[in-house]
Amino acid sequence: MRQIKYFEAVNEAQYQSLEGDPSVLLMGLGVPGPTGIFGTTSGLVDKFGDNRVLDMPSSEQGMTGVALGMTIAGYRPVMIHMRVDFATLAMDQMVNQVAKWHFMYGGKMRAPMVFRMIIGRGWGQGPQHSQSLQAWFSHIPGFKVIMPTTAYDAKGMLISAIKDDAPVVVFEHRWLYGITGEVPEAPYEVELGKAAVMREGKDITIAATSYMALEALKAADDLATLGIQAEVIDIRSLVPLDTETIFRSVKKTGALIVADTGTTDFGVSAEIVSKVVERDCSILKKSPKRIGLPFCPSPTSPALAEDFFPRSVDISYAAADILGFERSRLPPEAETGGRWHDTPDPSFTGPY
Amino acid sequence: MRQIKYFEAVNEAQYQSLEGDPSVLLMGLGVPGPTGIFGTTSGLVDKFGDNRVLDMPSSEQGMTGVALGMTIAGYRPVMIHMRVDFATLAMDQMVNQVAKWHFMYGGKMRAPMVFRMIIGRGWGQGPQHSQSLQAWFSHIPGFKVIMPTTAYDAKGMLISAIKDDAPVVVFEHRWLYGITGEVPEAPYEVELGKAAVMREGKDITIAATSYMALEALKAADDLATLGIQAEVIDIRSLVPLDTETIFRSVKKTGALIVADTGTTDFGVSAEIVSKVVERDCSILKKSPKRIGLPFCPSPTSPALAEDFFPRSVDISYAAADILGFERSRLPPEAETGGRWHDTPDPSFTGPY
Amino acid sequence: MPQIENLSSPVTNLSADDRLAMHFSMLRVRRVEEGIAARYSEQEMRCPTHFCVGQEAVPVGISAHLTPYDYVFSGHRSHGHYLAKGGDLKAKLCELYGKEAGCARGRGGSQHLIDLEAGFVASAPILAGTLPIAVGAVYGSSKTNPERISVVYFGDGATEEGAFHEAMNFAAVKNLPVVFVCENNLYSVHSDFSVRQPPGRSIAKLGPAHGIKSQTADGNDIVTVWNLGQEAVLRARSGDGPTLLEFMTYRWLEHCGPNDDAALKYRTKEEISAWQSKCPIVRSDVALRRDGLLTNDLLKDFERKISEEIETAFEYAKSMPFPDPADLMTFTLPEKA
Amino acid sequence: MPQIENLSSPVTNLSADDRLAMHFSMLRVRRVEEGIAARYSEQEMRCPTHFCVGQEAVPVGISAHLTPYDYVFSGHRSHGHYLAKGGDLKAKLCELYGKEAGCARGRGGSQHLIDLEAGFVASAPILAGTLPIAVGAVYGSSKTNPERISVVYFGDGATEEGAFHEAMNFAAVKNLPVVFVCENNLYSVHSDFSVRQPPGRSIAKLGPAHGIKSQTADGNDIVTVWNLGQEAVLRARSGDGPTLLEFMTYRWLEHCGPNDDAALKYRTKEEISAWQSKCPIVRSDVALRRDGLLTNDLLKDFERKISEEIETAFEYAKSMPFPDPADLMTFTLPEKA
Numbered sequence A, B: 001m002r003q004i005k006y007f008e009a010v011n012e013a014q015y016q017s018l019e020g021d022p023s024v025l026l027m028g029l030g031v032p033g034p035t036g037i038f039g040t041t042s043g044l045v046d047k048f049g050d051n052r053v054l055d056m057p058s059s060e061q062g063m064t065g066v067a068l069g070m071t072i073a074g075y076r077p078v079m080i081h082m083r084v085d086f087a088t089l090a091m092d093q094m095v096n097q098v099a100k101w102h103f104m105y106g107g108k109m110r111a112p113m114v115f116r117m118i119i120g121r122g123w124g125q126g127p128q129h130s131q132s133l134q135a136w137f138s139h140i141p142g143f144k145v146i147m148p149t150t151a152y153d154a155k156g157m158l159i160s161a162i163k164d165d166a167p168v169v170v171f172e173h174r175w176l177y178g179i180t181g182e183v184p185e186a187p188y189e190v191e192l193g194k195a196a197v198m199r200e201g202k203d204i205t206i207a208a209t210s211y212m213a214l215e216a217l218k219a220a221d222d223l224a225t226l227g228i229q230a231e232v233i234d235i236r237s238l239v240p241l242d243t244e245t246i247f248r249s250v251k252k253t254g255a256l257i258v259a260d261t262g263t264t265d266f267g268v269s270a271e272i273v274s275k276v277v278e279r280d281c282s283i284l285k286k287s288p289k290r291i292g293l294p295f296c297p298s299p300t301s302p303a304l305a306e307d308f309f310p311r312s313v314d315i316s317y318a319a320a321d322i323l324g325f326e327r328s329r330l331p332p333e334a335e336t337g338g339r340w341h342d343t344p345d346p347s348f349t350g351p352y
Numbered sequence C, D: 001m002p003q004i005e006n007l008s009s010p011v012t013n014l015s016a017d018d019r020l021a022m023h024f025s026m027l028r029v030r031r032v033e034e035g036i037a038a039r040y041s042e043q044e045m046r047c048p049t050h051f052c053v054g055q056e057a058v059p060v061g062i063s064a065h066l067t068p069y070d071y072v073f074s075g076h077r078s079h080g081h082y083l084a085k086g087g088d089l090k091a092k093l094c095e096l097y098g099k100e101a102g103c104a105r106g107r108g109g110s111q112h113l114i115d116l117e118a119g120f121v122a123s124a125p126i127l128a129g130t131l132p133i134a135v136g137a138v139y140g141s142s143k144t145n146p147e148r149i150s151v152v153y154f155g156d157g158a159t160e161e162g163a164f165h166e167a168m169n170f171a172a173v174k175n176l177p178v179v180f181v182c183e184n185n186l187y188s189v190h191s192d193f194s195v196r197q198p199p200g201r202s203i204a205k206l207g208p209a210h211g212i213k214s215q216t217a218d219g220n221d222i223v224t225v226w227n228l229g230q231e232a233v234l235r236a237r238s239g240d241g242p243t244l245l246e247f248m249t250y251r252w253l254e255h256c257g258p259n260d261d262a263a264l265k266y267r268t269k270e271e272i273s274a275w276q277s278k279c280p281i282v283r284s285d286v287a288l289r290r291d292g293l294l295t296n297d298l299l300k301d302f303e304r305k306i307s308e309e310i311e312t313a314f315e316y317a318k319s320m321p322f323p324d325p326a327d328l329m330t331f332t333l334p335e336k337a
């Protein structure tokens, strides 16, 4: 099948959505601009015009309200934030209005909106430009929250999100944009709310979000060299959360690692651990572990960022600790070519 | 010892802080006004003047920045939001600036601020006026987050918070304001970061936040009629979280219920469950349960709010389910005098 | 009996019928508020309720220029805006009683009134929250329906929120048919204007900064409101962009709830009674009688009609069923349309 | 060689020494930026960096009126503001290199410069984020130190954030000694003014709405900047309240990073070179020579001093150690003071 990059898949999803439904439009700072939100919106303004692919003032709060207002006139806006950190300015509109819009008017209103939130890591983005706030939105009833990992899902889930009448918050990790996957040319939908088993295994379950799912696959490779078969689950959707798939896996393996791009404490992996143990804590033969950002703001210096953003080794070390073998038995971490791990792992080329 | 109400304890903490330290000031919409934020600021403007007890424009975002700016000039502002929902407008300043202020300038700056966030329930506050967003702040490194339950802690923890050089977010439940406790007259501090065992027991641990701790005590009473000894832990502080106290209790009881005032999903109880099982999941003899708000916005109609806000019966039912006895064996819920449970439980008078 | 300080401004192209209809509408808004107030202590309307007694002229004078097709948005103090735009009374009262037949099926209460058929699109209590929504709605609709306009009501306090400026800026960028209507009643809850806005501030000064035509005027004079409303609505309909109108008015009752609040002393008794003497309904009454349009009989007729409607509506609302508790989660996420 | 379109405006009470000092300061800011740009591709300064080449006159002309005691705040494009206020060059370069000796101990990078001794209090990239902070700082300090003022720099894009208005409103309510300095370089990243702000908008129109004295002027003419800066700073120091200054200027390089970006085509080559022909440093150079104040020798002397300082600073920064990874969590919560 055709292989394209994640950013191209996102672009195509929007292209086809704009083409297929005149009520769809994109908006955000720089959306029609020359760098096209990391290429994800490049060319769209030329095809669909600046009435449907629109730039906006840097008024995140107000423009979220404007986008919500447009739904009243029948539009389905996709609002794009270059960094989720900027969406903190729009929290009132998102949380008090958008998320509750359908409920608080007794079902008479709908907010068919999509928020594309870009998250990332590395290269000195620093404290105000590299948060990963999926836990916030997942905590607010009224949103769907998704984190596509593969190019295939990036396209299919975004098309589904745009068609969905609920407001859907999509988290896209910048480091996924350059990664390839098999993506059909025709439009297609991927159902929201289902996790995907990326790799089967019987010894330990690694459930992960977004870029961390690729780190998990790499960890699974490393574990396989020791004969350990890790099952890797791409969580894909936080709300609705596919507890069933994760639970079934843990029931089989008896061991669980949850890896997320955000801060661990009070983060999404806590919910996943809780959902599992609440249902039946006896299926866990070993204590579970969570991998995520440590409890400090994101440092800029590469020397500090190095230990701040977890990598596959952190996952395989956690597996070693859970399964009770020496970390030193794991293969050594590959050279990156550079001194730091603050650019995308060059071995993650895809296709995934 | 002297007994006063929770709101009086909050008032006294601020009075004594204003008196003891000229750099302390209070600000917020209506803070010096005639109703004094449910009485918690009444009279303070008369004593300390409107330069230290100040009203402000309804510019939550900007005024949070103003308050942060005042710390540069040596002040220790206490910002008060009548409802945490209004703080959503200030998320950028709180999360991007205040929480990271110390870290992102390499320790050169400090943000000794307190945010008093009022939460509540009942009486038709509805979707935009009854959220309980402690999970959000707890997820952001840089804040301390506390939820005092008793009048004693309301005073002592607020005094500690005001003296703390970290930004501290205090959640106060409106339904606690009228409840009495023993409160010394002299100023005193209660260390932040410690849970409190409110009632000892050996059969099940109920860890709860804020008003839910009182519901837990009532549930413990009901369970006691069946000879079940519940240990009730008032969590008090979410960041830092006193995992030790909770873990020790669960190790003893083997059973855990976490009850919180907020939405359960992706909420603070998930973190507490996870901290316990991550440390040693084998101590749980039964699957734990979480009690909190169901995953929908807060409805206004009393007929819907009735089942939305959990009460002690929900906790004791959960205990019945965990411990494996019939719910029907529990004593029936007491009459409230009214049709609905949307006003404070009249049996919760204190002293606690 | 309070003194009438100001009579109505000169009547221009306003017909006698329209003047009477507006009088009726103001009276109806007032009587509904009084009806709610009278029953509020029964504690069956269990939600925070912001009364608009004293402020009836603004919504009535503005709504006179609107069709059900036009969009109206409001905030927490929305009762008058809703009724004047033609919002259904029974559905509103059911909403206050938390009933399934409420305009928001009981989910929203007093602060979330809605009547899509009347073009009363949404109200919500977060200050300035509906301003950008009103702008966005008409930005969307103006692409295909240039004749539709959007009106959004808000208080003086709401203008302190940055979102107010963000909404005005975007309305100006796109030159949208929006009328921003500020009811400046001098207070935000109990806080005086002076602790919130700079000396000499008129809200109407904030519009021109964004290139928006703006005016401040007596909001207790129905004819003044009607005149300015006409101009602003015409400007919007003819594609000449947004307007900001500031109407000076006064809230008679407490910020939230049905009672007098003179005891709180954040405003003087003198101030309250001075403003009560500028009652928009009394002033309209006097002017209509002066012009020979209103008689005691006609007024009695108005009152009777209104009171019958209100009684019936309350009986209806009280009799209707509550939402089914089993439906608690129902509208969290929408079903497929 | 670009044409010089505008010469400097008439020199008022500005001394020859001050003019030369400002020329030196602009040159220094420019050369430091060039020094960073020249080394940026080594990929050792691993953080997003917003260059201010072309915009040097504003910070230099404003800082001339400030003492280290005054507060200065900035946003993402802060390099010039930092250096002109007296921020330490070595500490800045260490910060860009992520070193422990950085002004923010490497935690912040280019977007979080700070030098408390110089009174450069804080910079941070969230648009308009530091505006209310600047207001609050001087609100606090003015209670005891009425002579201290606060200056905050921001771009045209930042004025679209509601927080800009919230900050201005409060500064006006309290009549605070704040100078709001907008560097209007016509773009927000690659977005043209017209998609963001209404036609005919001058940022300087936004101040008077809040009762704030405002002016717009040529931001590439150091003397103009100095003159307006003097007036605004004097107003602040004498208790006459805030000022909003809008300076028209232009960013020569790409939004973020050290390169030319004509290839992106969001602005024309003609526009870029027209603005380059208004280079603030060349204009100052011409005017100083015209007035017999600058000679080739003196300039050579300036350049030599600057280049020595820069070379030493880069060597220093490169040689200094990184933060200890064990200190990752250190500043999350403060130790007891």
Ligand SMILES: Cc1ncc(C[n+]2csc(CCOP(=O)(O)OP(=O)(O)O)c2C)c(N)n1
Pocket (backbone or CB within 6 Å): B029, B058, B060, B086, B089, C076, C077, C125, C126, C127, C154, C155, C156, C157, C158, C159, C185, C187, C188, C189, C251, C255
């Ligand atoms: C963002 C936000 N902050 C605070 C409140 C609390 N609040 C409710 S009504 C109100 C007063 C608003 O005053 P104004 O806008 O003048 O309207 P009025 O009540 O006078 O009609 C306030 C502060 C709120 N609803 N939303």
Ligand SMILES: Cc1ncc(C[n+]2csc(CCOP(=O)(O)OP(=O)(O)O)c2C)c(N)n1
Pocket (backbone or CB within 6 Å): A029, A058, A060, A086, A089, D076, D077, D125, D126, D127, D154, D155, D156, D157, D158, D159, D185, D187, D188, D189, D251, D255
């Ligand atoms: C709240 C917020 N939204 C978006 C951004 C992304 N951003 C960084 S710089 C910038 C351009 C700002 O333009 P302007 O204020 O004119 O400053 P300039 O870069 O032109 O100096 C934008 C949009 C941000 N930093 N903060």
Ligand SMILES: [Mg+2]
Pocket (backbone or CB within 6 Å): C155, C156, C157, C183, C184, C185, C186, C187, C188, C189
């Ligand atoms: Mg008001």
Ligand SMILES: [Mg+2]
Pocket (backbone or CB within 6 Å): D155, D156, D157, D183, D184, D185, D186, D187, D188, D189
């Ligand atoms: Mg700019």
